[in-house]
Amino acid sequence: MSGQSEAAVITIPNLSDLPNSPLILDATATPKKVEGLYGREPTVVGDDHNVQMNMRVTQITDGAYHGSAFDNPNLIKRFQTFIDWVCKEYDNPLFGAKKDILKRFEFADNAVTEHYGGLRGLNHDDCDVVIALGAPHWHIDDLERDAELLSGGIAIDNGLEVGGVEYSLRRENGELVANPPTYRRLQYVDDDERGLEFPVKEFSGLVGDLFYEKRENELEQLVHRTRPITSDTPIDVYLLTNVVTDLPVDEVSELDTLVGQAKGRSETVTQLDVPDGAKDLVESLDPSETFTRNDLKDRSEVGGRTVENWVSSLIDMGIIEPTGETKLRSEVLTIAE
Known part of the structure; x- marks a missing residue:
């Protein structure tokens, strides 16, 4: 009828109506959360974390x-x-x-x-x-509520533990107020093959799984x-x-x-005795890459002669340094360390 607005109602299925053998494609799924939803422990495949990342x-x-x-x-x-x-x-x-x-x-x-x-x-x-x-x-009260919901219903026979006991170095008024933490190893080794581990804030039971997820x-x-x-x-x-x-x-x-490295480089560029355009050009360069004078001319909005003068000044100041030549004998440059 004219003048009346329409309403849309969206419903989700009951848990009892979900498929018996679902396939969940989620690289960061929380198995205990899935167990709470479906009432049985899931089979996890491909959790070895050996994926190559660039x-x-x-x-x-x-x-x-x-x-x-x-x-x-x-x-x-x-x-x-x-x-x-x-x-x-x-x-x-x-x-x-x-x-x-x-x-x-x-x-x-x-x-x-x-x-x-x-x-x-x-x-x-x-x-x-x-x-x-x-x-x-995340707020622990919210996680405890979610854990209580997940541990009930169809999952109640599985005996999922709500948990919530804290393990950390948290202090109040100088006194430890949690159980001693466990230590987790960082995925890192130095040049001498030595690693690092840190005390980790964790919680017991399903609360702990949800805390890790969040x-x-x-x-x-x-x-x-x-x-x-x-x-x-x-x-x-x-x-x-x-x-x-x-x-x-x-x-x-x-x-x-x-922060010191970032601040130091910014201050160095700011204090250069060159035009602002030259400073902007330096800040646009990647310290890990090489470039030629023509590359700098292509990315600059001023004339080639101006860029040549900038480059000469920056080389004299030790900001840019030559590292070789191209096959066409063009000078190869980089940001000086």
Whole structure:
């Protein structure tokens, strides 16, 4: 009838009406969660984590940086310094963080931002770097409620344990308020074949499985939005958290070290006694790549003679250095270390 709005009702099937032998294609599924939904333990295939990924992962070791850590203005400033550097250094950076944390930072126009909890299914294979700004930390009360729901109904005969007992180094008023934590090994070894392990915050039972899904798995989900398994070019990954995941780590660092490197390079470029156009050109270069003078002319909006003068000045200052010649005897250049 005219003037009346239409309503749509969407229903989902009862659990008892679901197929008896479903095939769940989910590389980051939580088996205990599936068991709670279907009432029996699933058979897991392909969980050996031996998939080759075209990426280079750098992870910090000095803090988990959950949401409450960002109440510190100094931490915000340090993270912002690194964000600014990434946005200048890369063409299409992808940043992930808690939704309310993202609002505390400023991002350049070339940046893509996504929040934890809303990552699954997204495709950002055009991004050349992904940065985790701290780690998610779900409310335990919410996880306990979900665990109670999953452990009831058709799964009640399986005796799924709700759990919720905490194992961590958490303190209140200087006193430990949780059970001693377990330690988990980072997927990393140094040049001397030595590894690293960290105390891990965990919870018993189904609450623990859900907590892992919402934290560790969510960090992995962020990285996989850039599709490193199928990427033809290496994806750089910066995990600004010490939460241990199943991702292979190539380099470990500390937050202040990364921030210092980013700040140092930015300050060096800013202080150069060359025109702003030359500074912008330097900041657009990848330190790991080589280039010729013609390459620089192609990417610049000024005349070739101007670029030649810039390059000569930058070589004299030690910012750019020759590394050889092409087959056509064109000078090959790179950013000096």
